[in-house]
Amino acid sequence: xxxFFNSGWSIYISIVTLIGIACCIWLLFSQRTITVIxxxxxxxxxxxxxxxxxxxRELNNPLPRWWMIMFLLSCIFALLYLFVFxxxxxxxxxxxxxxxxxxxxxxxxxNNELKPVYAKYMGMSVEDVAKDPQAKIMGQxxxxxxxxxxxxxxxxxSKGFPNLTDGDWLYGGTPxxxxxxxxxxxxGVMPSFAQLGEKDLVNVANYVRNLSGLPADSIKVAQGxxxxxxxxxxxxxxxxxxxxxVGAPNLTDKxxxxxGSQATILETLTKGRQGMMPAQDKVLSxxxxxLLTAYVWGLSNTNSSAK
Amino acid sequence: MPETSSIGGKPVPIEVIEESxxxxxxxxxxxxxxxxxxxxRIILVILTQALFYGxxxxxxxxxxxxxxxxxxxxFYIFGLVLWPQDIIYLTLLLIISALSLFLFxxxxxxxxxxxxxxxxxxxxxxxxxxxxxxxxxxxRIKLDNKxxxxxxxxxxxxxxxxxxxxxxxxxxxxxxxxxxxxxxVLSDKLIxxxxxxxQTFWLCFYGFATWGNAGFMREQxxxxxxxxxxxxxVMVDKDTFVVTYDKIRGEPRGSRNKSTDHAALxxxxxxxxxxxxxxxxxxxxxxxxxxxxxxxxxxxxxxCDQVMEKxxxxxxxxxxxxxxxxxxxxxxxxxFKHIFRPRVIVYSAIxxxxxxxxxxxxxTRNPLRVDVMRDRGALAREVDGVRLENxxxxxxxNSSEFPMKxxxxxxxxxxxxxxxxxxxxxxxxxxxPASNQLMPIKVSTMIGSSExxxxxxxxxxxxxxxxxxxxLIRKRHEKSTFIIPR
Numbered sequence: 001x002x003x004f005f006n007s008g009w010s011i012y013i014s015i016v017t018l019i020g021i022a023c024c025i026w027l028l029f030s031q032r033t034i035t036v037i038x039x040x041x042x043x044x045x046x047x048x049x050x051x052x053x054x055x056x057r058e059l060n061n062p063l064p065r066w067w068m069i070m071f072l073l074s075c076i077f078a079l080l081y082l083f084v085f086x087x088x089x090x091x092x093x094x095x096x097x098x099x100x101x102x103x104x105x106x107x108x109x110x111n112n113e114l115k116p117v118y119a120k121y122m123g124m125s126v127e128d129v130a131k132d133p134q135a136k137i138m139g140q141x142x143x144x145x146x147x148x149x150x151x152x153x154x155x156x157x158s159k160g161f162p163n164l165t166d167g168d169w170l171y172g173g174t175p176x177x178x179x180x181x182x183x184x185x186x187x188g189v190m191p192s193f194a195q196l197g198e199k200d201l202v203n204v205a206n207y208v209r210n211l212s213g214l215p216a217d218s219i220k221v222a223q224g225x226x227x228x229x230x231x232x233x234x235x236x237x238x239x240x241x242x243x244x245x246v247g248a249p250n251l252t253d254k255x256x257x258x259x260g261s262q263a264t265i266l267e268t269l270t271k272g273r274q275g276m277m278p279a280q281d282k283v284l285s286x287x288x289x290x291l292l293t294a295y296v297w298g299l300s301n302t303n304s305s306a307k
Numbered sequence: 308m309p310e311t312s313s314i315g316g317k318p319v320p321i322e323v324i325e326e327s328x329x330x331x332x333x334x335x336x337x338x339x340x341x342x343x344x345x346x347x348r349i350i351l352v353i354l355t356q357a358l359f360y361g362x363x364x365x366x367x368x369x370x371x372x373x374x375x376x377x378x379x380x381x382f383y384i385f386g387l388v389l390w391p392q393d394i395i396y397l398t399l400l401l402i403i404s405a406l407s408l409f410l411f412x413x414x415x416x417x418x419x420x421x422x423x424x425x426x427x428x429x430x431x432x433x434x435x436x437x438x439x440x441x442x443x444x445x446x447r448i449k450l451d452n453k454x455x456x457x458x459x460x461x462x463x464x465x466x467x468x469x470x471x472x473x474x475x476x477x478x479x480x481x482x483x484x485x486x487x488x489x490x491x492v493l494s495d496k497l498i499x500x501x502x503x504x505x506q507t508f509w510l511c512f513y514g515f516a517t518w519g520n521a522g523f524m525r526e527q528x529x530x531x532x533x534x535x536x537x538x539x540x541v542m543v544d545k546d547t548f549v550v551t552y553d554k555i556r557g558e559p560r561g562s563r564n565k566s567t568d569h570a571a572l573x574x575x576x577x578x579x580x581x582x583x584x585x586x587x588x589x590x591x592x593x594x595x596x597x598x599x600x601x602x603x604x605x606x607x608x609x610x611c612d613q614v615m616e617k618x619x620x621x622x623x624x625x626x627x628x629x630x631x632x633x634x635x636x637x638x639x640x641x642x643f644k645h646i647f648r649p650r651v652i653v654y655s656a657i658x659x660x661x662x663x664x665x666x667x668x669x670x671t672r673n674p675l676r677v678d679v680m681r682d683r684g685a686l687a688r689e690v691d692g693v694r695l696e697n698x699x700x701x702x703x704x705n706s707s708e709f710p711m712k713x714x715x716x717x718x719x720x721x722x723x724x725x726x727x728x729x730x731x732x733x734x735x736x737x738x739x740p741a742s743n744q745l746m747p748i749k750v751s752t753m754i755g756s757s758e759x760x761x762x763x764x765x766x767x768x769x770x771x772x773x774x775x776x777x778x779l780i781r782k783r784h785e786k787s788t789f790i791i792p793r
Contacts, residue, residue: 037323065332
């Protein structure tokens with residue numbers, strides 16, 4: 001516990017707490033008798049003799065003794081509690097209990113319970129896990145918790161976040177590739193080519209649209225080809241089919257991460273793009289990543305999975 | 308402090324003393340009583356306990372009829388399966404119970420305390436055992452007297468009593484836990500000594516609480532712990548029927564010879580036999596007037612009526628009547644007219660409305676629940692440059708005990724189409740009994756069919772519930788938003 005900025009406060013709080021309990025006990029004992037009036041015949045008056053506002057009397061209705069004993073027991077309980085549990089300043093108590101420790105313990109026990117389930121899947125290949133209906137449900141839950149924020153609940157992706165169901169992969173679609181992507185994350189960089197000037201960039205954009213069979217100005221396509229060959233083939237390849245080692249997209253298909261309109265392509269060329277898949281190795285256990293890999297792989301390999 | 312005070316003008320010598328503020332409990336040994344109210348109490352003890360002890364053993368549809376499954380968070384009450392989402396029914400039930408308490412108290416005082424409260428009921432059972440083993444009031448006073456040394460007989464009687472008490476107490480604890488763990492499983496586990504730690508804890512806790520409260524604490528619970536006893540006095544007014552000693556008729560009290568005419572001696576009808584005090588389970592003297600310790604059990608009425616019969620006086624020196632009736636010496640018939648006073652009518656009306664609402668909503672309760680959550684990560688996406696897609700998660704909950712087949716429709720925009728996450732048409736979704744299912748769906752419309760903006764859409768969900776060979780149709784209407792970006 002580091003809630004106090006120095007140990008003086010902890011001592012101060014401890015003293016206030018203990019004095020509070022001591023005062024409770026003192027109050028109970030100092031007030032254990034009451035002054036009453038006894039008549040000569042031995043009868044004790046029903047009130048304490050205190051009268052206010054002419055006729056408002058304080059009656060003498062004694063408390064039961066077990067109530068006092070309970071009060072004392074509560075004080076003893078409080079002292080015992082403070083001894084074994086945290087409560088006196090920053091003293092952790094004899095049991096050194098903390099809610100964080102409790103959480104850790106329950107996490108460990110939950111993980112131990114899940115171990116045999118995971119162990120079964122860890123022994124299977126990704127392709128086989130993808131066929132298992134139970135693993136699919138677990139995978140979906142993991143996916144919805146950890147991936148759906150960016151890739152969408154249906155894994156269909158959105159602008160800047162790849163669609164995981166279309167069979168098109170920036171970094172490769174084999175189970176090993178997918179697992180590497182999830183575990184270590186990826187950073188895809190499309191540099192800015194603003195220095196080429198807008199006219200050349202428009203030509204390149206037309207060339208790129210032509211590659212994937214989209215309508216384009218044929219003159220600009222021809223002019224763009226030379227600029228493409230000079231600047232883009234390093235990553236996207238001379239045929240424009242991309243490179244899964246650097247995550248350069250295939251430009252000949254109809255899949256566009258940021259959009260395929262001329263204006264969007266121009267924006268991509270001018271400003272560049274920064275794609276970022278965060279690494280999950282610190283967040284998810286290898287077992288969970290294995291299940292997720294199978295789920296994600298299964299999304300676009302539905303034919304090979306058992307139906 | 309003054310040395311003398313004056314009462315009635317005459318100086319009385321007094322003395323100022325210190326006394327303990329805490330009172331040692333004087334054990335009360337109520338005398339057994341018979342009569343109409345005692346009979347009613349026995350009937351109610353049997354009814355409430357038959358209900359409490361018997362209910363967990365009933366079965367329904369192959370499961371325990373009444374079971375509160377805290378782990379699965381499902382609460383079975385006969386044909387009904389309640390989920391935590393149904394908390395409103397518990398709230399309503401508690402409000403109705405509280406209002407009923409108000410109504411009963413306004414009409415006839417602390418009826419609940421005297422006849423149905425578990426504290427009274429278990430005390431009654433424990434006192435019955437005590438009476439059977441140790442004998443009636445005087446035998447018990449003698450037995451508990453400090454002068455009686457610990458003899459074999461005393462030890463035998465006390466041991467026998469506590470053995471029976473503990474048996475009842477632990478059976479009560481067992482039954483209590485049986486509402487939360489299937490009672491057949493529980494009894495198996497109990498026989499084989501394989502109860503879980505929490506089951507053991509609650510069984511013992513409830514058992515010891517019963518033993519302590521009904522065996523030892525008794526009236527102390529009513530006098531010092533129970534909040535109802537304090538606030539019920541607020542609901543009592545001058546027309547409320549309460550256990551009342553007829554002061555006008557009874558005073559001045561005094562013993563008398565049967566042959567003499569007590570009226571000539573200037574005596575009232577009270578023969579000062581103190582039996583009304585002896586039978587009182589809270590140890591009060593009803594002749595001092597209505598007190599907060601009085602639980603309205605009517606034991607003194609039964610006892611006094613018997614005495615009045617013996618001495619040939621009219622019954623009802625202590626009776627159920629109202630303060631107004633007592634002062635105005637009203638006939639029994641006219642008292643009943645005061646029952647329908649505004650307070651009672653308002654309480655009854657509210658209870659009537661709430662019970663109708665409660666029953667109506669229970670009968671028309673829809674076991675199909677649907678949650679629609681729009682994906683917030685993305686506004687929308689284009690599909691093949693033709694359609695515009697929004698993504699939703701649909702959670703379908705089937706809170707009935709029968710399987711459901713659910714179909715989905717989206718409405719509110721032109722040409723809305725629903726696909727599952729694999730991009731296929733959604734046929735019927737099967738949802739198993741008492742379970743829920745989450746599925747991501749894609750909803751799409753044609754690009755350009757509507758201007759950019761946020762559109763309210765709704766999902767029409769229709770489920771077929773297969774109850775035996777009947778099929779019930781359940782419907783839900785869930786609102787959501789469809790976004791067409793600029």
